[in-house]
Amino acid sequence: MSGLPPSATRPESIGPNDDGTELVIRWQDGHRSSFPPRLLRIACPCAGCVDEMTGRRILEPGSVPPDIHPRTIEYVGRYAIQFEWSDGHSTGIFPFEYLRSLCPCAACE
Ligand SMILES: [Zn+2]
Ligand SMILES: [Zn+2]
Structure with missing residues (x-):
């Protein structure tokens, strides 16, 4: 996500x-x-969902329930948010830059 102004990765x-x-x-x-919540859950960047050495995704998208949703959302410092998901998973930290890169809208795709 290079080339974006800083305001593009700061949530209002x-x-x-x-x-x-x-x-x-x-x-x-x-x-x-x-964002559909399931999209974010599948994109979870934590070490339990992505192999830290290879960057390969360990999480099987098929194992994520269709009705997954965040129970709580917490700010992590000034740069990220962390979800507690309805499947009990909560170790993923989503930097705002990463979230912006996941934007599923037509303009970003
Ligand atoms: Zn995870
Ligand atoms: Zn977008």
């Missing part, structure tokens, strides 16, 4: 969308990312 707000099915991050550069 983080919260559920209107019907509570997606997690919306509004960025300080005005961009809006709406």
Whole structure:
């Protein structure tokens, strides 16, 4: 994600969308990312989900329930958030830069 201004990786707000099915991050550069929770759970960057040596994903996407959702969201310092997921998993730390790179909108793809 090089070439983006710093405001592109600073959230203005983080919260559920209107019907509570997606997690919306509004960025300080005005961009809006709406994430299906399952997409984020599958992209978990923790050592239990990704092999630290090879970068290979250990987590089987098929093992993630379709109705997965975050129970809690906590800020980690000023650079990341951490989810406690409904499947009990909570070791993944998602830096804002990483979240921005995961944005599934048409403009980012
Ligand atoms: Zn993980
Ligand atoms: Zn986007």
